[in-house]
Amino acid sequence: MQVDSLVSKRFNGLCLALTLTVASLTAHADQLADVKKAGELVVGTELQFAPFDFTDNGKQKGLNAELFDQLGKELGVKVKFIDLPWPSVLPGLEAKKFDMVAGPIIVTQARKERYHFMLPIAEATVALMAGAGDNSISKPQDIAGKAVGAGKGSAQLEELKTFAATLPEKVTIREYIDNNQAYADLAAKRIVAVANSLPNISYVAAERSKAFKVIQPPFGKKSYFAYLGRKDDDANSLIAALDAGLLKMHDDGRLAALQKKWLGAEMDVPKADFTPAW
Known part of the structure; x- marks a missing residue:
């Protein structure tokens, strides 16, 4: 009886652990599903960061608007931008007021430990x-x-x-x-x-x-700009889906065209995870 009871407890404990693991993975997978269900990707940004984000006659302009428009089409959703002073943007992301941060932001090792970055979209030295x-x-x-x-x-x-x-x-x-x-x-x-x-x-x-x-020359270390999401969503498929869309834009030349239009030149940026210079 004692052996059966012990086996039963271990079995129940294993079932509980598996249930929690599945629940955790499901919860992490929900962000992409929620975005698609809502039909909208909500992006936090600051419209004071030309040529990536700025206003012209009251309308949003820049690389971010056009690039996210393409990514939204890849996901089959509309994109909504929320404009905030920059010091409020990352806290807003952590408070889950939006799905992503446009910025873009320089990828550093310390930031990679705190946030989930997409693949880079431009040089940032x-x-x-x-x-x-x-x-x-x-x-x-x-x-x-x-x-x-x-x-x-x-x-x-x-x-x-x-x-x-x-x-x-x-x-x-x-x-x-x-x-x-x-x-x-x-x-x-x-x-x-x-x-x-x-x-x-x-x-x-x-x-x-x-x-x-x-x-000239730049004084900083070689670095790159990227968009980011919350670290606690690391296991979900939202950023993976956005990265897949970005890689398609690499391959068909759309990203290079946007870089030339807004940054003046095509930029060689990593197409896979990389170790930041700082």
């Missing part, structure tokens, strides 16, 4: 933009002893801090809620440069060539 007529800034090291801006809570800010610490004179680093505020201060000469990823500042400098110039 950090560089500097200075005033077009400022001859005192011709290389990254020239910011020593001067004031420079970057986005609050951004990976570009952290890369700037790391670089500034290597210079012989202290760099005054000012943090901005959105990039347009930083660009306004640069135009007003309240700072001498803005640190941001090369595609972003290249776009701004091209649009406003009389006001800004890009300082």
Whole structure:
């Protein structure tokens, strides 16, 4: 009787464990099913990050809008964007106010441990933009002893801090809620440069060539931009489905066309998981 009871308890325990495992996998698989059932993929972003996301005459423009439109078609759903100040975007994702974050965001090892990234969609190496007529800034090291801006809570800010610490004179680093505020201060000469990823500042400098110039070479480590979801949804198929759509866009040239249109050139980005440089 004691042996039968012990076997019964172990059997019941095994059944419970299997039930919980199946339930866990089913719960994780629900996000893609829920998105398709709702017919809508909800994406958090900040519309102050040209050329990826910005507004023009009140309408959303940029690479994100067009790329997610294509991904939505691959999934058979519409895409809804929620515009928030950048410091609120990742907390909003963790609070499950939306399914994905557009950004895009620089992929770092620390972020990979916290979030589930899609495959990269563009290069993101950090560089500097200075005033077009400022001859005192011709290389990254020239910011020593001067004031420079970057986005609050951004990976570009952290890369700037790391670089500034290597210079012989202290760099005054000012943090901005959105990039347009930083660009306004640069135009007003309240700072001498803005640190941001090369595609972003290249776009701004091209649009406003009389006001800004890009300082070459970039000072940051080679890095990439990607969209992301919650880490607790790691086992579900939503990001896998989005990645499958993105790989189709790689293969048929749609991604390269969007890169050329919005970033000025086709970019070689990883098509599989990779180890970030930082």
